[in-house]
Amino acid sequence: MTPAAAARHHHDPVDPTLLGDVLDGLAARPRRISSKYFYDARGSALFEAITRQPEYYLTRVELELLATHMPAIAAAVGPDVHVVEYGSGSGLKTGRLLAGLQDPLAYTPVEISPAALEGCVARLRPRFPRVAMLPLEADFTRPLRLPSPPREPTRTLVFFPGSTLGNFTPAEAVKLLAAMRETIGRDGRALVGIDLVKDRAVLEAAYNDAAGVTAEFTLNLLARLNRELDADFDLSAFAHQARYVPQCERIETRIVSLRPQRVHVAGLAFDFAEGEPIEVEYSHKYSDQSFAALAARAGLEVVDGWGGEPEGFGLRLLRQ
Numbered sequence: 431m432t433p434a435a436a437a438r439h440h441h442d443p444v445d446p447t448l449l450g451d452v453l454d455g456l457a458a459r460p461r462r463i464s465s466k467y468f469y470d471a472r473g474s475a476l477f478e479a480i481t482r483q484p485e486y487y488l489t490r491v492e493l494e495l496l497a498t499h500m501p502a503i504a505a506a507v508g509p510d511v512h513v514v515e516y517g518s519g520s521g522l523k524t525g526r527l528l529a530g531l532q533d534p535l536a537y538t539p540v541e542i543s544p545a546a547l548e549g550c551v552a553r554l555r556p557r558f559p560r561v562a563m564l565p566l567e568a569d570f571t572r573p574l575r576l577p578s579p580p581r582e583p584t585r586t587l588v589f590f591p592g593s594t595l596g597n598f599t600p601a602e603a604v605k606l607l608a609a610m611r612e613t614i615g616r617d618g619r620a621l622v623g624i625d626l627v628k629d630r631a632v633l634e635a636a637y638n639d640a641a642g643v644t645a646e647f648t649l650n651l652l653a654r655l656n657r658e659l660d661a662d663f664d665l666s667a668f669a670h671q672a673r674y675v676p677q678c679e680r681i682e683t684r685i686v687s688l689r690p691q692r693v694h695v696a697g698l699a700f701d702f703a704e705g706e707p708i709e710v711e712y713s714h715k716y717s718d719q720s721f722a723a724l725a726a727r728a729g730l731e732v733v734d735g736w737g738g739e740p741e742g743f744g745l746r747l748l749r750q
C-alpha cells in the first residue's frame with residue numbers, strides 16, 4: 431500500500447464527483463481543478479488563517495464596512511426580512527448583519543455540507559433566539575426553494591459576502607446572479623461583497639502572503655487528493671503561483687510543477703512538464719462599472735453601496 435493509501439481509511443468512500451472532476455481536469459489542457467475543492471476541513475482552517483494575514487485585507491475591510499454602515503444597510507433593507515446567506519462562513523459577518531437589521535424574521539444559510547450548516551446554526555441560535563433558524567442543504571448556484579418563515583417576511587435578503595462571487599467566471603457569475611434574482615423575487619434584495627480593482631502590488635500581496643499561508647492553502651488541494659483519491663503528489667515538487675491579470679481584472683492562481691514528473695491519481699498516470707500549471711482559482715476584482723454591467727446581464731440593478739476606492743472593498747445592494 432502506498433503511504434497515501436494508508437492515510438485514507440480503506441472503508442472511506444471515494445467521492446465520485448471529486449474523482450470525476452479531478453480526472454477530467456487533469457486530462458484537460460490547460461489542466462484545471464475547481465477552487466471549490468480547496469475547502470476540506472484543513473483547507474477551511476487554512477482559509478480562516480489567511481483572513482488573519484496582514485496582506486489579506488478583504489475580510490478585515492468587509493467586517494469594518496459592516497460595523498460602520500450597518501445602520502444605513504438596515505434602513506435600506508427594512509424590518510422583518512428573511513436573511514438567506516450563500517455559504518455559511520465563520521458566522522462573524524452573519525452575526526453583525528443579524529444584530530444590526532431591524533427584527534430579522536428568519537435566517538437560512540445555504541450550504542452543500544450538512545456539517546457546516548449544523549455548526550453555523552448551532553453558533554447563531556443562542557445569540558439570536560428571536561430569529562427562526564431555517565438551514566437549507568442546497569447548491570446556491572441554482573434557484574432555491576426557500577423554507578417558509580413562521581410569518582410572512584417583508585422581503586428576502588440574500589447575503590453573499592467575501593467576494594466569493596469573484597471565484598466564478600463572468601458567465602458563471604451571471605448565471606448565479608440570475609438564480610439569485612429568482613430566489614429574492616419581485617421585492618427582494620441582495621447584499622453582495624465584492625473586491626475592487628486596485629494597485630497590482632496590493633492585490634498580488636494579498637494572494638502571496640509573506641508567512642506562506644496562502645501557498646499552504648493552495649497546495650493543500652494536492653494533499654487532499656493524496657488523502658482522498660490515493661494520489662501521490664509530491665508537495666515539495668509543486669509551487670503556488672498567484673498573479674494579477676489586468677485584462678481580465680482577476681488574480682489567477684495556479685499550481686506549477688517544479689520539474690518533469692509523473693503523478694498517479696486513482697491508479698492513472700499523469701505526466702507533468704517542468705513549469706506546467708494546474709489552474710485552480712480565479713478571484714475577480716470589480717470596478718463600479720464592471721459590477722453594474724455584470725449585475726445588469728442578470729437583470730439586477732445596484733441600488734446602494736458602501737465602501738469604494740479608499741476602502742478597496744465594497745458591499746453592494748441589488749434588486750431586480
Ligand code: AVJ
Nearest residue numbers: 480592593594597637644713
Ligand atoms: C474568499 C473565497 C473569495 O478569492 O479571495 C483567499 C479565497 N484564495 N486566498 C478569494 C482565497 C486565496 C477567497 N474567497
